[in-house]
Amino acid sequence: MRFSPFLSTLFWSTASGIAMVAAVPGARAREVMRYRFDLPAQPLGASLRDVAIITHRNIVAASTLTDGRQGPALSGDYTVEEALSRLLADTGLGATTVGNALVIRAGSADRETAVPSAIENDADIVVTGTRIRGAPIASPVISLDREQIRNAGQASLGDVVRSIPQSFGGGQNPGLGTNVPASSGVDIGGGSSINLRGLGSDATLTLLNGHRLSYSASRQSVDVSAIPLGAVERIEIVADGASALYGSDAVAGVANIILRRDIDGIETSGLVGGATDGGDFTQQYGAVGGKTWASGGVVAAYEFGRSTAIESRDRSYTRARSPGLTLFPELKHHSAIVNAHQKVAGDLSIDIDGLYNKRWSGSVFPLNAAGDLGISGARSSSVAESYAIAPTLRLALKDWRLFLTGSYGHDRVDYGVVTTFDGVSANAGSGYYTNAAKALEMGGDGTLFRLPGGAAKIALGAGYRVNDFTNFKGKTNFQNTARSQDSYYAYGELNLPLISPDQATPLVHRLSASGALRYENYPGVGPVVTPKLGLVYAPMPDLDLKGSWGQSFRAPTLLQQFQPNSVTLVRATSYGGIGFPTGATVLALAGGNPDLKPERATSWSITLDAHPRSLPGVRAQISYFSTRYRDRIVVPVALTSVALSNPIYRDQIILSPSDAAKAAVIAGAGTFVNAAGAAYDPARVVAIVDNNNINAGRQSIHGLDLLLRYRTKLGEGADALTATVNATYLHSSQQLSNSQPVVALVGTLFNPPHIRARGGLTWAARALTLTGMLNHTGGVRDVRTSPNPRIDGMTTFDLSARYRTGAGAGWYRNLDLSLSAQNLFNAKPATIATSIFTDTPYDSTNFSPVGRFVSVSITRKW
Known part of the structure; x- marks a missing residue:
């Protein structure tokens, strides 16, 4: 793929700047690597995070060891071991090497007691994007930890993922309007999903502690809002194809939500x-508790939350345009999670993760232009309930870690619509979706052989998975579906450390290569083989150059395959027919396709990662990414009103069909609907329009990600300032079939904008933390009309303050008080044209109607 002139200039100028920063004097490779530290006296956990950033090392510390401890000020040039020794002095803690990670432990205890196998196994999921413990990752990784989320003042995991620039607000998310095309998003059940690059929430694999969860509702997406925010330790996102490691759905990337433990x-x-403009009154209450012992530990969390709806009358820009409409639904939920680990015998341990969630959602919309719900209206409601359990056995051998894991998850969403006309209510439709996921997997990783640059390591595994799906719309409804799909798979990953710092090779500080291969077979669909290659080259200790290439896939959903087919008789004029005899009709097919094959993608990325030792606390990362997505499952005739008049749909049209073809179409459909206003007469049928799901779509996506972080001490006290930037530039195009034109996707209405960014400053003192974050979502064009009017973007500013009382005496000890204002200056979304009174008059996939949201929270440790 060629770079566009803008991308080429931006990428190479930024990359050159990063390389120049990394190559400043003092950044030479040394046999004993020393780093410049200038850390304030601060909480020990913050100091350890700073050391990890400065040294580019993976440091694992259980929160039970760091909470309540202060780290001393640290200034000077030290090795990572010397820095940790000074920070941990007088704490009773020490550091032990586990693979390529440094694990903080109780220094006076022996290794078996201080670092039980469960903590060592946590290194398996410390970095998402590899199955080999401690292996370098060739793809860029985006990470958010618990402290960053708290400092930002965000109230739910859904709010967190929607604030990440790489995640699009379409897919499955609450508040999506009825005018959003089904291909861009839908709200069924009020859940929230991660939608990387806007490729679809079904093209992003979401894991919980490395385990798959059941899908939610009608799409292959995972509801992240089912997870209590207080139980989350961090979120790690690899925005790169990862099917070679994780299987189906990891096309745009993989997100791993990692729970707190110990x-x-x-x-x-x-x-x-x-x-402050009204609506979205939110209450949220929760508890997290745990207990650790020498051979294990357990953590349990519970959360209750509720929020009122935002109605169109609450907002000036919707009050007259869409009266009586709910902009954001009423929500209520209960969620709970359990995470436990226990050493069973010797080097054998067991982990178990459990999750439960129940959520209610409701909204109203008018059925008259005046928006008078007293005359006519409808209320839609849903109840979503899900649970999951995932036990894992782990065996730690001398240089290998083996595991056997199983999981079961179940998700059910009941929905219904009740209409009211002149005070008389009626059920306008109800049903439910259920998804169940069962999986069993075994594998392990360890040293294969040794190279001059270090130990060559391999990970191997195999497993079996079953997904069940039910779509129930009523006892006699022809659209009812109940299907199951199983698959079995095997994978391998190899990491080769070709050159290490100890070899003192000119112009090569470190060089490693990696490769992965996965075979997966879906009976009835077919086998899929996906490879992935990676290279990490560090010409000096301060700069990493990373490259990755791989193929990914997404298996068709059971609804896309087995949704019952229907054939509808319509007048030819309603499908754009011109010049046909009076009374001419068309047979229109719609529904699933059991012959669908997996969607496939090829992705590659290049990343420059600078972490100069001469500028402690600085880290800059820029990545170029590209994905070619083919065989996308689409409904090929997007606009049926011009199906017969627009030549781009010619591949789906059969003109002057034979009587046998007409009879076969009707016989093969689950139901026949006559919408022509006259009796069916085969002689009047002039065309057949095949609008069943097919593998025909293609998408091309490329762009840039920029991640910056800078942390510095202010003066001689404990104050510190942290600056962060996460920005993405995206470009994509789409072609629905060979006969249709290539059209722009990104930058158009109900699709991701070209630019999204989030950045800000955090000032942290001993007890007080202030955080300000600037969020920008670029504008889009409304391509529904010509010329295409521009819809302005939206920039918001968030301000949060946290105050911690510490572990002193009195009733107020161990309190964490927060005051937060999201969208402090109350920015509002730009309005768009609407064609019916139930349309949301703004782009609800990109912009929020909440406005300024002010919250107060209090947390206490007991």
Whole structure:
């Protein structure tokens, strides 16, 4: 793929700048690597995170060891071992090497007690994007930890993922309007999903502690809002194809939500807030508790939350345009999670993760232009309930770690619509979706042989998975579906450390190569083989150059395959027919396709990652990515009103069909609907329009990601300032079939904008933390009309303050108080043209109607 002039200039100028920063004097490779530290006295956990950033090392520390401890000020040139020794002095803690990670442990205890196998196994998921412990990752990784989320004042995991620039607000998310095309998003059940690059929430694989969860509702997406925010330790996202490692759905990337573990005590929290323009009054209460012992530990969390709806009358830009409409639904939920680990005998341990969630959602919309719900209206409601359990056995051998894991997840969404006309209510439709996921996998990783640059390591595994799906719309409804799909797979990953710093090779500080291969077979669909290659080259200790290439896939959903087919008789004029005899009709097919094959993608990326030792606290990363997505499952005739008049749909049209073809179409359909206003007469049928799902779509996506972080001490005190930037530039195009034109996707209405960014400053003192974040979502063009009017973007500013009382005496000890204002200056979305009174008059996939949201929260450790 060729770079566009803009991307080429931006990429190479930024890359050159990063390389120049990394190559400043003092950044030479040395046999004993020393780094410049200038850390303030601060919480020990913050100091350890800074050391990890400066040294580019993976440091694992259980929160039970760091909570409540202060790290001393650290200034000077030290090795990573010397820096940790000074920070951990007088704490009773020490550092032990586990693979390529440094694990903080109780220094006076022996290794078996201080670092039980469960903590060592946590290194398996410390970095998402590899199955080999401690292996370098050739793809860029985006990470958000618990402290960053708290500092930002975000109230739910859905809010967190929607704030990440690489995640598009379409897919499955609450608040999506009825005018959003089904291909861009839908809200069924009020859940939230991650939608990387806007490729679809079904093209992003979401994991919980490395385990798959069941899908939610009608799409192959995972509801992340089912996870209590207080139980989350961090979120790691690899925005790169990863099917060679994880299988289906990891086309745009993989997101791993990692839970807290090893907590001693109880932490309770409460949050109250609301939108200053009205609506979205939110209450959230939760508790997280845990207990650790020499051979294991357990953590449990519970969360209750509720929020009121945002109605169109609450917003000036919708009050007259869409009266009576719900802009954001009423929500209520209960969620709970359990995470436990226990050493069983010797080097054998068991982990178990459990999750439960139940959520209610409701909204109203008018059925008259005046928006008078007293005359006519409808209320839609849903109840979503899900649970999952995933036990894992782990065996730690001398240089290998083996595992056997199983999982079961179940998700059900009941929905219904009740209409009211002149005070008389009626059921306008109800049903439910259920998804169940069962999986069994075994594997392991360890040293294969040794190279001059270090130990060559391999990971191997195999497994079996079953997905069940039910779509129920009523006892006699022809669209009812109940299907199951199983698959079995095997994978391998190899990491080769070709050159290490100890070899003192000119112009090569470190060089490693990696490769992965996965075979997966779906009976009835077919086999899929996906490879992935990676290279990490560090010409000096301060700069990494990374490259990755791989293929990914997404298996068709059971609804896309087996949704019952229907054939509808319509007048030819309603499908754009011109010049046909009076009374001419068309047979229109729609529904699933059991012959669908997996969607496939080829992705590659190049990343420059600078972390200069001469500028402690600085890290800059820029990545170029490209994905070619083919065989996308589409409904080929997007505009049926011009199906017969627009030549781009010619491949789906059969003109002057034979009587046998007409009879075969009707016989093969699950139901026949006569919408022509006259009796069916085969002689009047002039065309057959085949609009069943097919593998025909193609998408091309490329762009840039920029991640910056800078942390510095302010003066001689404990104050520190952290600056962060996460920005993405995206370009994509789409072709629905060979006969249709290539059209722009990104930068158009109900699709991702070209630019999204989030950046800000955090000032942290001993007890007080202030955070300001600027969010920008670029504008889009409304391509529904010509000329295409531009819809302005939106820039918001968030401000949060946290105050911690510490572990002193009195009732107020161990309190964490927060005051947050999201969208402080109350920016509003630009309006768009609407064609019916139930349309949301703004782009609800990109812009939020919440406005300024002010909240107060309190957390206490007991």
